[in-house]
Amino acid sequence: MEKIIVVGANHAGTASINTMLDNYKNIDVTVFDANSNISFLGCGMALWIGKQIAGPEGLFYSDKEQLEAKGAKVYMNTKIDHIDYENKIVHATTFDGKQMESSYDKLILATGSLPIAPKIPGADLQNVQFVKLYQNAQEVIDKLELHPDIQDIAVVGAGYIGVELAEAFQRNGRKVRLIDVASSSLSSYYDPEFTKLMDENLSEHGIELHYGECVQAIKGTDKVESIQTDKGEYKAQMVILAVGFKPNNLLGDNHLKLFKNGAFLVDKTQKTSDDSVYAIGDCATVYDNAIQDTNYIALATNAVRSGIVAAHNVCGTHLESLGVQGSNGIHIYGLSMVSTGLSLQKAKDYGFDALATDYEDLQKPAFVTEDNQPVNIRIVYDKETRRILGAQMASMYDISMGIHMFSLAIQEKLTIDQLKLLDLFFLPHFNQPYNYITMAALTAK
Numbered sequence: 486m487e488k489i490i491v492v493g494a495n496h497a498g499t500a501s502i503n504t505m506l507d508n509y510k511n512i513d514v515t516v517f518d519a520n521s522n523i524s525f526l527g528c529g530m531a532l533w534i535g536k537q538i539a540g541p542e543g544l545f546y547s548d549k550e551q552l553e554a555k556g557a558k559v560y561m562n563t564k565i566d567h568i569d570y571e572n573k574i575v576h577a578t579t580f581d582g583k584q585m586e587s588s589y590d591k592l593i594l595a596t597g598s599l600p601i602a603p604k605i606p607g608a609d610l611q612n613v614q615f616v617k618l619y620q621n622a623q624e625v626i627d628k629l630e631l632h633p634d635i636q637d638i639a640v641v642g643a644g645y646i647g648v649e650l651a652e653a654f655q656r657n658g659r660k661v662r663l664i665d666v667a668s669s670s671l672s673s674y675y676d677p678e679f680t681k682l683m684d685e686n687l688s689e690h691g692i693e694l695h696y697g698e699c700v701q702a703i704k705g706t707d708k709v710e711s712i713q714t715d716k717g718e719y720k721a722q723m724v725i726l727a728v729g730f731k732p733n734n735l736l737g738d739n740h741l742k743l744f745k746n747g748a749f750l751v752d753k754t755q756k757t758s759d760d761s762v763y764a765i766g767d768c769a770t771v772y773d774n775a776i777q778d779t780n781y782i783a784l785a786t787n788a789v790r791s792g793i794v795a796a797h798n799v800c801g802t803h804l805e806s807l808g809v810q811g812s813n814g815i816h817i818y819g820l821s822m823v824s825t826g827l828s829l830q831k832a833k834d835y836g837f838d839a840l841a842t843d844y845e846d847l848q849k850p851a852f853v854t855e856d857n858q859p860v861n862i863r864i865v866y867d868k869e870t871r872r873i874l875g876a877q878m879a880s881m882y883d884i885s886m887g888i889h890m891f892s893l894a895i896q897e898k899l900t901i902d903q904l905k906l907l908d909l910f911f912l913p914h915f916n917q918p919y920n921y922i923t924m925a926a927l928t929a930k
């Protein structure tokens with residue numbers, strides 16, 4: 486019987502464990518997770534802090550008992566300290582401090598990511614918070630409830646987490662300053678024409694934007710009192726650090742080959758440079774269809790799919806990832822923004838001779854006066870090959886489904902010219918006869 490060990494049982498690990506136990510017999514699956522809980526949907530943290538949901542109950546979709554009911558042996562609060570790759574043995578410290586070891590035939594690493602801790606003086610003061618785990622969210626909620634004097638919140642990092650939490654704290658009745666070293670929010674995912682829509686939206690709701698500012702120090706005695714950047718000093722009784730994640734490769738032990746950012750390098754079956762070891766989720770690389778090369782994109786969606794792929798390969802069924810395009814979305818005070826693949830700026834940074842075609846129009850014909858908002862769309866493509874490289878959409882209307890088509894287009898290497906004549910339905914309840922996707926493609930240079 487094949488002995489399989491999974492290290493990490495959050496989104497990636499849980500997807501691999503469920504796939505193995507739902508589809509294969511005669512396997513022995515042992516799971517180790519250092520945390521006390523699994524499957525926490527981090528995206529729910531902002532909804533919880535912003536009082537848009539009552540509590541955390543619905544933010545978990547699995548637990549130790551569910552995995553054990555399927556036949557897994559699950560050790561929670563148990564950290565793998567070291568892996569002996571030569572003898573295929575993992576060494577762990579259990580919740581009560583005991584040492585244990587377990588051997589494997591195949592190993593799946595799902596150790597995820599770690600928040601980047603910027604080296605800022607004062608980062609160790611009370612009320613400086615990382616926001617990754619359920620425990621982090623509970624701690625923030627408790628502090629906000631117990632300390633109404635925590636009024637000024639400084640959020641460092643205006644990426645996805647920072648923007649979502651800025652809204653959340655503002656909804657929670659606090660004064661929010663959003664600080665980023667970049668010149669806008671979401672600069673890794675959208676071009677300025679789109680980030681300005683988000684930044685106008687944030688400002689209109691009272692969030693004070695401090696972009697192009699570099700945090701120099703967090704000040705206070707034992708608790709945070711202010712935050713200093715190269716442009717000014719601002720009152721703060723709580724600082725949220727949301728400056729990105731780095732892959733958690735601590736168990737690689739210089740044995741597994743790493744990508745330039747430290748993620749475990751994997752092939753399309755999720756196998757690492759060691760034939761008995763697979764890596765999935767935030768600790769591993771992905772194949773990026775937009776750049777047609779290896780990349781690192783930390784998303785729950787990639788974690789789940791890579792878990793599924795690894796599970797089948799570990800259990801003997803050859804399956805390859807289709808690659809990803811980093812599709813993502815955000816919804817802030819009713820403004821939806823979705824993107825996939827590369828922004829124009831990112832495409833140029835990667836060396837593409839990239840062009841973009843933009844279009845803005847109402848979702849539906851003007852004679853429809855109900856629930857009919859303008860939509861902005863940008864499609865990025867390679868000038869020479871005409872291959873679609875990315876797309877961005879923004880609207881107060883729910884345009885989220887539209888981006889999935891562009892995700893498939895990038896995956897299947899569709900060109901902007903093929904898009905011109907793609908069969909898209911028309912019904913005035915939904916869209917326009919000449920809709921913005923067709924028009925953006927038709928007007929492409």
Ligand SMILES: Cc1cc2nc3c(=O)[nH]c(=O)nc-3n(C[C@H](O)[C@H](O)[C@H](O)COP(=O)(O)OP(=O)(O)OC[C@H]3O[C@@H](n4cnc5c(N)ncnc54)[C@H](O)[C@@H]3O)c2cc1C
Nearest residue numbers: 493495496497518519527528565596597598766767784785
């Ligand atoms: C606030 C927030 C909001 C987010 N919102 C979204 C969203 O809306 N959409 C989206 O796609 N993504 C979102 N993400 C990103 C998403 O949560 C991650 O991509 C996802 O968690 C990756 O899953 P993972 O299982 O690979 O890694 P992780 O979630 O990091 O889990 C790794 C697991 O491994 C365990 N582990 C690590 N080392 C060891 C060890 N040595 N021994 C034992 N166990 C170990 C940890 O305890 C943990 O349980 C969000 C993230 C955050 C923080």
Ligand SMILES: NC(=O)c1ccc[n+]([C@@H]2O[C@H](COP(=O)([O-])OP(=O)(O)OC[C@H]3O[C@@H](n4cnc5c(N)ncnc54)[C@H](O)[C@@H]3O)[C@@H](O)[C@H]2O)c1
Nearest residue numbers: 603642643644645646647665666667727728729783813814
């Ligand atoms: N809706 C979603 O899809 C969603 C939601 C939340 C998180 N996530 C994912 O989770 C991961 C982590 O999200 P995140 O928001 O932490 O990372 P991120 O990479 O999205 O944003 C990090 C931000 O911090 C800024 N920054 C970096 N160093 C800084 C410094 N020293 N001072 C000030 N600003 C600094 C960057 O310019 C960037 O805007 C990402 O992969 C993200 O895609 C996705």
